[in-house]
Each structure stands twice: as C-alpha cells, then as structure tokens.
Amino acid sequence: MESIDIFNLNSRSSGSDPFSIVPISGKGLGVTATRALARGEIVMIEEPLFTQTGFRSLESVLSAFSGLSSSEKRNYLLPANCHPDLHSLQGIYETNCFPLGPNSRLQSRHADRSGVFLLASRFNSSCRPNVENYWHTKTQTLRIIAQRDIRKGEELCIAYSELLAPREARQAFLRHNFGFDCTCEVCSLQGDASRRSDERRVALGKLYEDIGFIQNPRRGIKAVQRALDLLREEGLTFNREGFYYDGFQFCIAVSDIPNARKWIERAYRASVLAIGDGGDRIGWIMQRYIDRPESHPLRGLLPKTTLCAPR
Numbered sequence: 001m002e003s004i005d006i007f008n009l010n011s012r013s014s015g016s017d018p019f020s021i022v023p024i025s026g027k028g029l030g031v032t033a034t035r036a037l038a039r040g041e042i043v044m045i046e047e048p049l050f051t052q053t054g055f056r057s058l059e060s061v062l063s064a065f066s067g068l069s070s071s072e073k074r075n076y077l078l079p080a081n082c083h084p085d086l087h088s089l090q091g092i093y094e095t096n097c098f099p100l101g102p103n104s105r106l107q108s109r110h111a112d113r114s115g116v117f118l119l120a121s122r123f124n125s126s127c128r129p130n131v132e133n134y135w136h137t138k139t140q141t142l143r144i145i146a147q148r149d150i151r152k153g154e155e156l157c158i159a160y161s162e163l164l165a166p167r168e169a170r171q172a173f174l175r176h177n178f179g180f181d182c183t184c185e186v187c188s189l190q191g192d193a194s195r196r197s198d199e200r201r202v203a204l205g206k207l208y209e210d211i212g213f214i215q216n217p218r219r220g221i222k223a224v225q226r227a228l229d230l231l232r233e234e235g236l237t238f239n240r241e242g243f244y245y246d247g248f249q250f251c252i253a254v255s256d257i258p259n260a261r262k263w264i265e266r267a268y269r270a271s272v273l274a275i276g277d278g279g280d281r282i283g284w285i286m287q288r289y290i291d292r293p294e295s296h297p298l299r300g301l302l303p304k305t306t307l308c309a310p311r
C-alpha cells in the first residue's frame with residue numbers, strides 16, 4: 001500500500017476541526033471525532049477537487065486531472081482504489097466520488113453530478129452510519145453532518161450501501177463495488193440479533209416504498225409510526241424527515257390541521273438535524289407549511305377526520 005502522509009492530510013483541515021484522519025484497524029485510514037459531537041452538527045465542509053457529470057469516462061477524468069496543480073495531482077493519487085480493472089485515475093474516482101445533489105432526500109436520490117474530495121474520501125462505511133454527506137448547492141460544498149450524538153474518539157462513518165436491505169445484500173454490494181467485506185457493528189451481529197436487524201430493514205424498505213401509495217389515512221399514519229419505531233429500534237436516521245412529512249400529508253388530506261402542524265414541525269426539525277439549515281428547497285417548503293399547513297394542495301382531499309400527533 002502507498003505510504004500516506006497523514007500529517008499532510010490533517011493539515012488540510014483547520015486546527016479547530018472536530019475530526020482527525022487516523023489509521024483504523026483493518027480499514028486503512030478513517031476519520032475519528034476529536035471531541036464529542038452533537039446531532040445535527042456540521043463535522044466537515046469541503047470543496048471538490050474536481051467534479052464530473054453523470055456521463056463520465058476515462059477521458060473526462062483525465063481531462064479534469066490534467067487541470068490540477070502538481071500538489072493536487074499528488075494528493076489525488078493517495079486515496080484508496082478498489083477498481084484494479086480500471087485505469088488508476090478512474091479507479092480512484094469511482095472508489096471515492098460523492099453524488100452532488102439533487103438536494104432532496106424526499107425526492108430522487110439519483111445525482112447527475114459527482115465530485116471527489118480529499119478529506120471526505122477518508123470516511124469508511126457503516127451500515128449504521130453516524131454521519132451523512134450532503135451536497136450544499138448554495139455554497140457548492142460537501143457537508144458531513146452528525147446524525148446522532150457522537151463520543152470523542154468514535155470513528156465517523158457514512159454509508160456506502162443501501163441501508164434498507166438485509167446483511168447479505170449489503171455485503172454483496174460492498175464486495176462488488178468497493179472490494180471489502182464489511183465488518184461494521186451491524187454486519188458483525190450474530191444469530192437472532194442479525195436476523196432481527198434484517199427483518200427491521202426489510203420492513204422499513206417496504207414501508208419506504210409503499211407509504212406514498214396508501215390511500216386510507218388511518219392505515220397511512222399507522223405505517224408512518226411503525227416506520228419511525230423501526231428506525232429508532234435499528235438505530236437509523238434514514239429518511240426520518242420524509243416519514244414525518246408523510247404523516248403531515250395524511251393529516252392534511254383529512255383536514256386535521258392541529259396534528260398536521262405537529263408532523264410538519266417534526267419533519268422540519270428532523271430535516272435540519274439531518275442536512276443542516278441551509279435555506280435550501282426542502283427547508284423552505286417545510287417552513288412554509290409550518291406557517292400555513294392548510295395551504296398544502298392535498299388539504300381536504302379526503303373526508304374530514306382526526307388522526308394523531310407524532311409520538
């Protein structure tokens with residue numbers, strides 16, 4: 001393995017940053033917290049070294065690489081490469097790039113742009129991630145945000161794989177795309193604990209797909225509560241704001257304005273904690289409905305009734 005100047009990497013961050021890049025047993029380098037972090041806190045903000053469109057090729061990566069300064073070129077060659085079948089410049093890109101938007105976890109997750117980042121490329125993967133990457137359109141920077149309270153010294157991990165999938169499927173994905181056997185705390189569970197985790201994730205995946213199609217609002221709100229319970233039990237924060245937003249829409253459809261307001265407030269709070277208060281589109285839409293929930297176009301779609309508030 002290439003010898004890596006960790007001091008040089010760490011010196012890229014400002015002295016007050018709450019993370020450090022260090023060797024992690026069995027995983028190469030990784031990122032740890034140098035102090036306790038609160039949920040919602042921004043851990044890192046980084047500009048891309050270069051970006052690519054969705055139709056990238058060896059030529060486009062080469063062309064971007066040739067525009068870098070000589071020290072940037074040296075730094076680009078340091079991160080991991082899990083694609084020995086590709087040209088090394090392309091392999092490094094495919095191993096380390098991040099999607100750049102679109103900035104909505106409520107809508108499509110398919111980015112048509114990606115970028116490579118020297119510090120952020122050092123985050124290892126966990127199937128119960130404690131930080132999440134988010135592309136902040138306004139500043140054209142990648143933000144890494146704490147998804148729960150984190151202890152000093154804890155490793156900070158993002159998720160490389162689909163979270164709402166059973167262990168075997170996640171492992172196969174990571175082996176195929178990143179060339180490693182995941183040894184995160186969830187993949188290391190044994191027996192019943194592993195089976196229960198799989199069941200929760202599969203159930204969550206089904207709820208995530210199905211909730212938008214449920215027509216009966218009482219069944220819908222129950223499904224939302226169930227999804228939020230499963231997330232809590234599984235220690236995940238994936239799409240929390242989306243599930244709260246679903247709860248809001250069920251209440252709005254039956255003109256239950258007081259409960260709708262409580263659901264949208266939770267959705268907004270969960271969104272700010274997940275991706276920060278960037279004044280982006282999701283935050284802006286949610287804020288509008290906190291002020292005037294009755295302005296949502298689904299209002300009164302179904303006969304009036306009272307549902308329930310989030311727990």
Ligand SMILES: C[S@@+](CC[C@H](N)C(=O)[O-])C[C@H]1O[C@@H](n2cnc3c(N)ncnc32)[C@H](O)[C@@H]1O
Pocket residue numbers: 026027028029030079080082095096121122123124125126178179180181182183184
């Ligand atoms: C994007 S790099 C992450 C940083 C990398 N550890 C380094 O030293 O630069 C991806 C590589 O890190 C390692 N890795 C990431 N997450 C891992 C995990 N959960 N278990 C084992 N290895 C992991 C794998 O070798 C993977 O191919």
